[in-house]
Amino acid sequence: MSSTSDDRRYVLTLGCPDRPGIIARITSFIAEFGGSIVEAGYHSDRESGWFFTRQAILAPTVPFPLDELRARFAAVAAELSPETDWQVLDSAARRRAVLLVSKDGHCLHDLLGRAASGELPATIEAVVGNHPDLADMTRAHGVKFHHVPFPRDPAERGPAFEQVRALVDAHEPDAVVLARFMQVLPAALCEHWAGRAINIHHSFLPSFVGARPYHQAFARGVKLIGATCHYVTPELDAGPIIEQDVTRIDHADTARDMVRQGRDIERVVLARGLRWHLEGRVLVHGRRTVVFD
Amino acid sequence: MSSTSDDRRYVLTLGCPDRPGIIARITSFIAEFGGSIVEAGYHSDRESGWFFTRQAILAPTVPFPLDELRARFAAVAAELSPETDWQVLDSAARRRAVLLVSKDGHCLHDLLGRAASGELPATIEAVVGNHPDLADMTRAHGVKFHHVPFPRDPAERGPAFEQVRALVDAHEPDAVVLARFMQVLPAALCEHWAGRAINIHHSFLPSFVGARPYHQAFARGVKLIGATCHYVTPELDAGPIIEQDVTRIDHADTARDMVRQGRDIERVVLARGLRWHLEGRVLVHGRRTVVFD
Amino acid sequence: MSSTSDDRRYVLTLGCPDRPGIIARITSFIAEFGGSIVEAGYHSDRESGWFFTRQAILAPTVPFPLDELRARFAAVAAELSPETDWQVLDSAARRRAVLLVSKDGHCLHDLLGRAASGELPATIEAVVGNHPDLADMTRAHGVKFHHVPFPRDPAERGPAFEQVRALVDAHEPDAVVLARFMQVLPAALCEHWAGRAINIHHSFLPSFVGARPYHQAFARGVKLIGATCHYVTPELDAGPIIEQDVTRIDHADTARDMVRQGRDIERVVLARGLRWHLEGRVLVHGRRTVVFD
Amino acid sequence: MSSTSDDRRYVLTLGCPDRPGIIARITSFIAEFGGSIVEAGYHSDRESGWFFTRQAILAPTVPFPLDELRARFAAVAAELSPETDWQVLDSAARRRAVLLVSKDGHCLHDLLGRAASGELPATIEAVVGNHPDLADMTRAHGVKFHHVPFPRDPAERGPAFEQVRALVDAHEPDAVVLARFMQVLPAALCEHWAGRAINIHHSFLPSFVGARPYHQAFARGVKLIGATCHYVTPELDAGPIIEQDVTRIDHADTARDMVRQGRDIERVVLARGLRWHLEGRVLVHGRRTVVFD
Structure with missing residues (x-):
């Protein structure tokens, strides 16, 4: 993860029980505000019935602050399952x-x-x-x-x-x-x-x-x-x-x-x-x- | 790819010029008919500005024949770009x-x-x-x-x-x-x-x-x-x-x-x-x- | 190991308690009859105090039959130690x-x-x-x-x-x-x-x-x-x-x-x-x- | 290579035209003064007809100074071939x-x-x-x-x-x-x-x-x-x-x-x-x- 402003990314990671439509729900949420996904990983674990994803969104393509992104996504996450475990990292934040x-x-x-x-x-x-x-x-x-x-x-x-x-x-x-x-x-x-x-x-x-x-x-x-x-x-x-x-x-x-x-x-x-x-x-x-x- | 009927998959592969919303468009298309995606790969090539994906959909979750899946998806592919290059393979078909x-x-x-x-x-x-x-x-x-x-x-x-x-x-x-x-x-x-x-x-x-x-x-x-x-x-x-x-x-x-x-x-x-x-x-x-x- | 006549090899392997002079004793034995060593491996295991070697001698450079090579070497092996474990394989013999x-x-x-x-x-x-x-x-x-x-x-x-x-x-x-x-x-x-x-x-x-x-x-x-x-x-x-x-x-x-x-x-x-x-x-x-x- | 006195080694490396008896000549030289070889590598390059070796001798088993070891070995090297290229390194010498x-x-x-x-x-x-x-x-x-x-x-x-x-x-x-x-x-x-x-x-x-x-x-x-x-x-x-x-x-x-x-x-x-x-x-x-x- 780089911190140059052009390349700044919001990195969404999520795990929840698997069912059809999860990828569509998440990516539609991102597409609605014109977010550009530069890295996307998905994994359906058939053994555990759990779904995992990581998506890096170019920060300059998100038309509102990170806090609002988190607040908006919280609703999507809750809709997917009450068990959903997620976070959004900011590549520009010092770790x-x-x-x-x-x-x-x-x-x-x-x-x-x-x-x-x-x-x-x-x-x-x-x-x-x-x-x-x-x-x-x-x-x-x-x-x-x-x-x-x-x-x-x-x-x-x-x-x-x-x-x-x-x-x-x-x-x-x-x-x-x-x-x-x-x-x-x-x-x-x-x-x-x-x-x-x-x-x-x-x-x-x-x-x-x-x-x-x-x-x-x-x-x-x-x-x-x-x-x-x-x-x-x-x-x-x-x-x-x-x-x-x-x-x-x-x-x-x-x-x-x-x-x-x-x-x-x-x-x-x-x-x-x-x-x-x-x-x-x-x-x-x-x-x-x-x-x- | 296995040919046991339970595990039969339709494998969609696609390449097209990259822009926001492609993953959402494709996965929404699949979610609309309740398709279950068991393998999903995405790649945005920033050098060439091209987008690539491969998605394996469980065939039993597709409520219509393969030909119709292809016909319906053709419209999505055309909508994404006139340059879209795609195909749908059937894991049950002998290669x-x-x-x-x-x-x-x-x-x-x-x-x-x-x-x-x-x-x-x-x-x-x-x-x-x-x-x-x-x-x-x-x-x-x-x-x-x-x-x-x-x-x-x-x-x-x-x-x-x-x-x-x-x-x-x-x-x-x-x-x-x-x-x-x-x-x-x-x-x-x-x-x-x-x-x-x-x-x-x-x-x-x-x-x-x-x-x-x-x-x-x-x-x-x-x-x-x-x-x-x-x-x-x-x-x-x-x-x-x-x-x-x-x-x-x-x-x-x-x-x-x-x-x-x-x-x-x-x-x-x-x-x-x-x-x-x-x-x-x-x-x-x-x-x-x-x-x- | 190849069986072409030019390339035929007698392969000596040996393990015995380590002490100075073993390599010299074995290689002098081979040098005395003009044997050409084409592969040589030696290992002194300091943990166990044991010495190991494998040497491949070009068969055409041995001026007597394999049985005699074995008989002659038996004396060398016994001299090194009563515990010496050794054999001579013929690369031309079918395994x-x-x-x-x-x-x-x-x-x-x-x-x-x-x-x-x-x-x-x-x-x-x-x-x-x-x-x-x-x-x-x-x-x-x-x-x-x-x-x-x-x-x-x-x-x-x-x-x-x-x-x-x-x-x-x-x-x-x-x-x-x-x-x-x-x-x-x-x-x-x-x-x-x-x-x-x-x-x-x-x-x-x-x-x-x-x-x-x-x-x-x-x-x-x-x-x-x-x-x-x-x-x-x-x-x-x-x-x-x-x-x-x-x-x-x-x-x-x-x-x-x-x-x-x-x-x-x-x-x-x-x-x-x-x-x-x-x-x-x-x-x-x-x-x-x-x-x- | 370690410099603890117990473990000090004289490392002989040598390259010369290959012929039968080289290993015997070198190891007999070492065996004569009771030198203990702790690492030995040999390679006969059939393509170039050249022979290479590296041997690490435990320094405490050499009953004379390094200079004398070098002087004595120079005669062996010359005997093997006028083209012999060799050196003896001291593991205790700072590199x-x-x-x-x-x-x-x-x-x-x-x-x-x-x-x-x-x-x-x-x-x-x-x-x-x-x-x-x-x-x-x-x-x-x-x-x-x-x-x-x-x-x-x-x-x-x-x-x-x-x-x-x-x-x-x-x-x-x-x-x-x-x-x-x-x-x-x-x-x-x-x-x-x-x-x-x-x-x-x-x-x-x-x-x-x-x-x-x-x-x-x-x-x-x-x-x-x-x-x-x-x-x-x-x-x-x-x-x-x-x-x-x-x-x-x-x-x-x-x-x-x-x-x-x-x-x-x-x-x-x-x-x-x-x-x-x-x-x-x-x-x-x-x-x-x-x-x-």
Whole structure:
């Protein structure tokens, strides 16, 4: 999503129970005021009987303000079903991301670099780390870094998580990115950030859930390793998957080699999943995602 | 596309100059008679200013015969633009393919195997070969094989091509597949079969046009080899691309190894491109294709 | 491996505990009689402390018969370690494969096609099916088909498995290929064919072990599906992995679509793994494989 | 290559005319002093009749200094052939890279991030840019940035290139990386840095040589885009290829989308190619490379 005025878009996303006529109803609504649709994705999920769409309307072709577009569309949405779930994003509105990190900096560096190159459709508002290692690099990019030390005993981490929550929430982020955070979020925090907390897991899920997946992969003798970007839910590494990818390895690769090669996949999979999330391309339904990329 | 009666679909494909309201017009037309859209693809090409769509309507939800659907839609299409290019396919109608081959049988075997496994949405009506080598295998699959010998001198091949043309046209095929035919079609035949003749070229085009692409690839020292499925046009290996894929090679692979590994890519790329063509998923505009896969 | 006389090769494979000087010992042995090494792979596994090698020697450069090469090398192997595991294959010797199938013919068609195209370094001696569906196609390729009906009750399948065993063993196969056989082999049969029985599992292992992996993949909402070629061991889908690959899917793909797309991966992964096995490229150590491709 | 003392390695690379006995000669030399080979790659190129090897010897198993290893091996190399080309690298020796950039920072950011994460087996000594845009970011990473403005008229750029040459040469770099430098090096500079200057070209070569490859790719309607890392030679984009990769695109991707997606490939392909170069994994022979990865 770009913010140049010519190219400004209102992005409508919607999910509702499927029935004939939905596309016609929505697109007629847009056509009535002369709106120009520049991207349109539709999906009828026959398994769940649910319908999903994402449509990007050129903002200059909408003859009234965004608020009025939302107010007018609310009536259409209600007419389609009381269960309709929808929103309209403005591509010109700044999106905000907060990153949670630990000691491993490769995903952080990548996202800071993308932000600097204009490749990330969001600003990185702050980085919170349970170790101070990545503070200098973060600040060199002009981004705030908060160090929240975590006690060794998992049972005593409650206050640290409370502090992280407060630091994150202060920025009202559109995305809370666990960029190799290495801490399991408490269930309450998962619920609180539901649909906004995004994790990168360093395996091709559902293979190798939990700790040290590359070592698990080495022990099993797989021929490809991967990474998975998913929404965080209370069940570990089991949230709806946004994106995955793999890379080939062979018998000569040690677990340490896999760690190194895996980083190239982790970086790209996280960056891609995060961009799709920020651009309103990801619709969640149960444990599955619809991605209009 | 399946032919079970429940799942029978009318597949509408359309291209026309873009302007606001097209999706609304088409989907309203479908909604008016209660048609259920089970697959919908839309694309606005901002470069060319052209709009493309493919929509699969569940046939049992259309309360009149296909001919009437076509007649009614013709009015909508004309209203959108005099330039509108459209068709409605019936998933229950048998599609026909004719294959042209030479001596190399890997693509032929693959397509015969897919036809036998029910993976190809068409029947293979006949195979025409400029060598007799693949006759027995073709016939073992219960498919007709015609041998048309080609003279050595390219200048004298006119009558042979005329014979091929007659043999092919007798089947009124939806697809004429050059399954490693190794003969350059005369321009007139390219025009005659325009939009139906599909070739598999054993390189990642536009790299390595023409003869012995794997040997060209070896000489250049590339690290990936590929295959390209494209519509045949008079300019050699320059037609609109339907599908491409690649596989990794290394310094230890000789040109002969590349030939062998390349076959795995050729088979899959041709089968995929052919299926998309037969299911009305490929719309051509100039030198580019829109593929609603 | 080719059988043209010029290109005939003796392929030495060896595994033994690692220590300095092994490569020198082996290659000096070959150099002493002027042997020309055309392919050489070495691997020191630091985790297990084991050494592996595969070397292809041009047969015309060996000035004595294969038996004498084996006899002479036996002394070298014993000198390296009493645990040394080695063999010498002759690329000119015909390799034999027997295939086990059920109703699904896509892997069978592919392997028959490859055999016909000269892409498989083995002859397919026979096909055994627990259903008669694939008999005609097999016989059309000039290959014997044996139908062994399996009782519904798994507890009563012992005699059927005994019959399969006898039919297979009669061919003294170098590879017993479970080409979508869909029956779990009894442990005794796994042991009996250890190192020769190869299965294609239609998921990216260790994800989705067991039945209906594509349906499991659909339910989990993964973004890639895969296939795994592995040696059969008594523990289900847990044998040493020879080869794996994946293909991208998206939210629009149903479990049925995955079945269709997955077949393209299954075919290629099985064919590749089988070729490597037949050419002596796969060395097994515990649960891992060394593949000199 | 790691620099921890335990893991320190002497890496021998060699190319010479092939003949029987070379591996035995080299490995016997190493075995004589009890050297432990932890990585071994061999390649006999039958086309050119040339032999290549790379062997990593654990430094603690070599009972004399590196200089003596080199002196002793020189005799072996000379014995093999007067044409033998060889070197021995010390994994503990710091390797130096200098980067040339323009305005586009994605490759620079990536390499700076990798250097900070310890993923690059070299230090980035300096960055030279023909625009000042990337100066601040470079300096934030503690790396020197030199701005050398280039005149608009290509005919007048000689002095600027001279200045670049002097700045680069002052660091005696093992690698001169054109990280999207966007300037064609003069032939003299290509010769001067032969075997050390590495470029990332944003297409899958030999497709789309020269300027604006993504726009060329869009116009041709390809279904995959790629990137190529290669040694710089006087002929534009025609040097020996070290590494390539591709990513899938579709009809909905504009040239601008391709630019964005292509960056993910450029970053990874350049980083991989550069690492292989720095670790002595790339041997050049004519227009082809042997890569022992």
